[in-house]
Amino acid sequence: MGKILEVKNLKKYFPAKKSFFGRAQEYVKAVDGVDFHIDYGEVLGLVGESGCGKSTTGRTVLRLLDPTEGTILFEGQDITHFNKKQLKSVYKHMQLIFQDPFASLNPRKTIGATLEEVFLVHGMKDRAERRERARELLEMVGLRERDMDKYPHEFSGGQRQRVVIARALAVNPKLVICDEPVSALDVSIQAQIINLMMDLRERLGLAYLFISHDLRVVRYVSDRVAVMYLGKIVEIAPVEELFQNPAHPYSKALLSVVPALKPGNRRERLVLKGEVPNPVNPPSGCRFRTRCKYATRKCSEIEPEIKPVGNGHFVRCHLYNSA
Amino acid sequence: MSQEILKVKDLGVNFYLEDRVIPAVDGVSFSLSKGETLGIVGESGCGKSVTVLSIMRLLQSPPAKIVKGEIWFKGENLLSKSEEEMRKIRGNDISMIFQEPMTALNPVFNIGNQMSEVIMQHQNLSKKDALDKAVEMLKLVQIPSPDRLIKQYPHQLSGGMRQRVMIAMALACNPELLIADEPTTALDVTVEAQILELINELKEKLGSAIIIISHDLGVVAEIADKVAVMYSGRIVEYADVYSIFNNPKHPYTRGLLEAIPDIDINKKQRLKEIRGVVPAPDEIKEGCRFKTRCDFAKGDCFVEEPPFAEVGLSLVRCWNYL
Numbered sequence: 001m002g003k004i005l006e007v008k009n010l011k012k013y014f015p016a017k018k019s020f021f022g023r024a025q026e027y028v029k030a031v032d033g034v035d036f037h038i039d040y041g042e043v044l045g046l047v048g049e050s051g052c053g054k055s056t057t058g059r060t061v062l063r064l065l066d067p068t069e070g071t072i073l074f075e076g077q078d079i080t081h082f083n084k085k086q087l088k089s090v091y092k093h094m095q096l097i098f099q100d101p102f103a104s105l106n107p108r109k110t111i112g113a114t115l116e117e118v119f120l121v122h123g124m125k126d127r128a129e130r131r132e133r134a135r136e137l138l139e140m141v142g143l144r145e146r147d148m149d150k151y152p153h154e155f156s157g158g159q160r161q162r163v164v165i166a167r168a169l170a171v172n173p174k175l176v177i178c179d180e181p182v183s184a185l186d187v188s189i190q191a192q193i194i195n196l197m198m199d200l201r202e203r204l205g206l207a208y209l210f211i212s213h214d215l216r217v218v219r220y221v222s223d224r225v226a227v228m229y230l231g232k233i234v235e236i237a238p239v240e241e242l243f244q245n246p247a248h249p250y251s252k253a254l255l256s257v258v259p260a261l262k263p264g265n266r267r268e269r270l271v272l273k274g275e276v277p278n279p280v281n282p283p284s285g286c287r288f289r290t291r292c293k294y295a296t297r298k299c300s301e302i303e304p305e306i307k308p309v310g311n312g313h314f315v316r317c318h319l320y321n322s323a
Numbered sequence: 324m325s326q327e328i329l330k331v332k333d334l335g336v337n338f339y340l341e342d343r344v345i346p347a348v349d350g351v352s353f354s355l356s357k358g359e360t361l362g363i364v365g366e367s368g369c370g371k372s373v374t375v376l377s378i379m380r381l382l383q384s385p386p387a388k389i390v391k392g393e394i395w396f397k398g399e400n401l402l403s404k405s406e407e408e409m410r411k412i413r414g415n416d417i418s419m420i421f422q423e424p425m426t427a428l429n430p431v432f433n434i435g436n437q438m439s440e441v442i443m444q445h446q447n448l449s450k451k452d453a454l455d456k457a458v459e460m461l462k463l464v465q466i467p468s469p470d471r472l473i474k475q476y477p478h479q480l481s482g483g484m485r486q487r488v489m490i491a492m493a494l495a496c497n498p499e500l501l502i503a504d505e506p507t508t509a510l511d512v513t514v515e516a517q518i519l520e521l522i523n524e525l526k527e528k529l530g531s532a533i534i535i536i537s538h539d540l541g542v543v544a545e546i547a548d549k550v551a552v553m554y555s556g557r558i559v560e561y562a563d564v565y566s567i568f569n570n571p572k573h574p575y576t577r578g579l580l581e582a583i584p585d586i587d588i589n590k591k592q593r594l595k596e597i598r599g600v601v602p603a604p605d606e607i608k609e610g611c612r613f614k615t616r617c618d619f620a621k622g623d624c625f626v627e628e629p630p631f632a633e634v635g636l637s638l639v640r641c642w643n644y645l
Contacts, residue, residue, distance in 0.1 A: 049511035156600045186366035187538065188597035188616075191582035195593050213512065220584030220594070257516035259541030261585050263564040271520055272513045275481055 003073075004175050004207050005061065005094075006037040010070035012053075012060045016280050028279050030056040032231035034070075035306070038175065043201065043208045045222030045239065047215060047254070051276060052228040054211045058177045061209065062096055063087055074175075092122060095168035097161075099180035104164055105152040111138070111163050112148030118170040137166040141196060158189035165196065175207045182217060194221060215258050219243055224312070227251045230279055230287040233306065237313035247315040249292045286318065294319060328499055328532055329355040329378070334392035336373050339385055345605050347373045347387070349556040352631075353549075357499070360526065360533040362547030362564070364540060364579070366601055369553040371536045375502045378534075379419055380409045396500070415445040418493040422505035424485035428477040434461075435473030438492050445496045460491040463528075464521060483514035487521070494525065503535045507542060519545055540579065544568055552576045555612040556604045562637035572639045574617045611642065619643050 011034075013027035031053040038044045046054045059065045061072055063079060072080045079090055098104045106114060115134035116127075124130050135145050141162040152160055161181065168176055181197070182190040198221065200206060212218050218225060219239060226236040227248065235248040246252045253270040272291050277283055285303050289295040298318055306316040336348040348370040355361050363371045376382045378394055380401060394401040396417065404412070413419075421427040429437055438460070439453035448456065454473065461469035464487040477485060486506065493501060503522070507515040523546060526533060537543050543550055543564070550567040552560040552575065560573040571577045581595035599616040607615070611629055614620040623629070623642045634644040 049513060158600060186601065187540075187579055187582050188366060189600065191594040191596045192598075194584070195596060198593070215512070216584050253513060257512050259515075259519070259539065259545045261541055261544055261568065261580065261583060263544040263547075263568050269516060269520075271516045275483060275514070 002040060002076075003037045004040045004042075004075060005209070006071075006073040007057075007061060008035055008071040008073075010034045010057065010060060010072065011068045012056050012065055013068045026280050029231050029282065030279060031060060032279075032282070034228075034231075034233055036226055036233060036236060038207050038209060040174065041201075041205050041207050042224065043210055043222045045218035045225040046209060046211045046228060047213065047218050047225060048228035049213065049254075049276060051279065053231040053279075054228050055179050057228070058096070058179050058209060058211050062094065062177055063090075064096075088122075092171045093174045094177070095171065095173040095175075096177040096179065097164055097168050097181045099183050105160060107152050110149050110151055111143075111155075114163070115167055115170055118167055122171055133170070137170055138163075140169065140200070141166045142192075156189075157185050158192060161185065161193050162196065165193075165200070169200065169204070172204075173206065175209070177209045177211070179211045180213070181210075183212065183214065190217070197221070215255065227254065230276060230282050232287060232316065234288065234316045235314065236306075238311065241311050241313050245311075245313070247309060247313065247320060248288075248317050249294055249319075250288045286316075326357045327354055328357055328397055330393075330395040331374075331378065332393045332395070334374065334377060334394065335390045336370075336377055336382065336387055337390050338387050343605060345603070346556055347604055348377070349604075351392075351553075351556075351558055353551055353558065353561060355500070355532045355534065355549075357532055358526070358530045359549065360535060360547045362543035362550045363534065363536045363553060364538065364543050364550065365553035366538060368555075368601060368604070370556040370604070371553050372504055374553070375419070375504060375534055375536060378500075378502065379413060379417060380404070380406075381413075381419075411445070414441055414493075414498075415496045416498055417500040417502065418496070418498040420486070420489050420493050420501070420503040420506045422508050424482065424489045424509075425477060427489060428485060430477055433474055433476050434480075434488055438473070438488075438495060441492055442495050456495065457491075460495050461488070463494070463525070464488075464491045466491070482510055483517065486510060486514075486518055490518070490521065490525075494529065494531075497529060498531055501531045501533045503533065505536055505538070508537070508539070515542070522546060540568075540583065552579070555602060555607065557612060557640065558631070558638075559613065559640045560637060561631075561639075566636045570635070570637075572634055572637050572644060573613075573641050574619050574643070575613050578616075611640075 010031055012031040013029050016028045017026040034057055048054045060067050067080060071078060074090055074094060112134050115137055116130040119130040119133055138147060143162055182193050185193060210221055222239045225239050225242045226233045229250050235251045243255060246255050253272045256270045274291050277290055283290050285301050286299040289299040304316050304318045306314050307320060308314050309320050332352050334348055334351045338345040338347050351374055365371050377389055389402060435454055435457055438457035439450060442448055442453040442456050457473055458469045461472060466472055466487055507518050535546060547564050550562060550564050551558045554575050560576045571580055578597040582597060584594055597616050602615060610626055611624040614624045629640050629642045631638055631640045632645060
């Protein structure tokens with residue numbers, strides 16, 4: 001299996017404060033040196049709390065945002081500086097699904113028209129053929145032919161997310177970036193959409209970058225998981241390895257606070273003190289040190305590198321660097 | 324058990340729209356004793372928020388109208404209170420925490436002003452004493468340097484801090500009943516853990532009764548003593564928290580629990596789905612409201628609505644147990 005996506009030292013800064021002459025003085029370092037790859041057909045989960053940069057990472061990989069620094073290789077091709085026209089060919093194989101299906105559908109277009117538009121943009125001239133393909137897609141995501149002539153507001157949240165998935169699949173993608181795809185849905189509907197996404201993965205050999213704050217869902221769908229904190233990946237490992245053997249103090253705390261579904265058997269929880277620091281001015285050295293109970297002087301002076309600890313497991317923490 | 328402080332009996336709330344009437348809550352009953360925590364779970368539109376807003380008498384009318392039932396709080400029927408009397412109860416005897424603390428706090432007053440106003444209203448304290456009380460409450464919810472915080476405005480605080488302020492404000496007058504509507508939904512998991520821990524501690528310290536609404540069953544498992552599962556305007560299962568999670572009875576409760584990918588799940592296995600979609604409350608006219616999505620629906624389920632019956636330690640609304 002080769003790599004479908006490889007991201008090297010990706011950075012995305014947003015200007016935060018401008019000086020009198022309009023030059024940016026301070027930057028929000030939303031993504032600050034991120035490396036990872038995704039294999040063909042693989043699901044990489046990306047977790048972290050709000051503001052850690054996981055969505056920005058997704059959007060920058062898709063080139064919806066221009067990276068400040070770094071390289072994005074898609075199927076071996078460097079797309080970091082592709083122009084709009086070049087990107088169009090990339091989007092035939094890389095698509096995205098957002099959290100809010102209502103905001104990502106045009107309210108004035110029927111579902112059929114929305115899907116047909118995708119085919120038109122990608123050069124399918126014959127109208128009957130477009131319609132036929134749209135019908136096939138709806139079937140694939142569990143909707144019916146008569147839904148073609150409905151408008152987005154006529155659907156429930158779960159059905160709208162099915163439409164969004166259908167639209168993403170219209171171009172035969174190989175990689176789908178999913179940004180909180182089920183977070184806005186009710187529990188009973190969430191399971192339907194997750195099952196659909198997993199079925200489609202099997203049928204079409206899709207790879208997903210699955211961005212979510214819901215650790216239970218991420219554990220279920222992912223092959224590997226990356227944990228982000230303040231713009232950096234602090235740990236990345238195969239899913240069970242990470243969940244059973246978290247190494248980074250932040251991952252340990254994050255995993256321990258997911259409420260269990262059983263009353264009375266509360267696991268020991270590592271409740272973190274304080275809050276995520278401001279990404280304009282991240283702490284020196286290790287970014288997690290202000291909330292870490294193992295922090296030493298070294299942690300405030302030198303930023304740890306991400307190092308392998310065996311079993312495909314990588315950690316950014318001084319505790320593991322000496323080994 | 325100990326003193327009962329809240330009793331809701333056969334509550335019904337309709338929403339009167341231009342072309343139709345929506346029975347958002349229909350025949351909901353439960354009770355709560357001192358120091359007890361009730362969790363209400365259910366999906367969007369099941370009537371859980373409408374239920375607690377009725378207790379606070381905060382539903383906007385029209386379109387909403389309480390059409391039947393009684394709400395007894397410490398021996399008095401809240402539904403027969405005047406708006407004036409309710410205002411004295413709200414924030415004092417019963418207070419509420421909302422999901423989005425930013426919209427519940429006034430953006431143009433600093434935290435100290437907002438908190439002392441509540442305290443002055445209800446407890447006849449001077450402004451200075453009220454401010455002292457506010458600082459004391461902020462300490463209680465573990466806010467670092469509360470003296471500084473009371474001079475800050477809501478937009479200067481993080482989500483977790485705002486929610487702490489809301490909790491401090493809600494508890495300022497030692498309410499006997501605290502209602503929390505999705506108090507941690509807008510927060511990150513590590514902050515959620517802090518807030519849940521805080522609510523649990525305060526519960527022991529202050530002995531208030533709590534109603535917590537959540538769509539997250541994990542949150543409810545963590546904090547509730549009793550659980551009511553709502554579906555389409557009705558409570559379909561009502562039991563102590565152990566029975567709900569270890570021995571769920573109603574097909575909907577079982578479905579909800581199985582739909583969540585829990586730690587023990589085998590990844591090869593598909594998640595259990597509850598098929599179909601949540602029906603609008605006025606969609607189902609006869610029979611069990613869950614029948615369109617239920618795998619166990621049979622003859623009776625389509626004809627008559629099941630009664631709320633005792634099954635073991637639980638109250639369940641399902642023909643399969645009768």
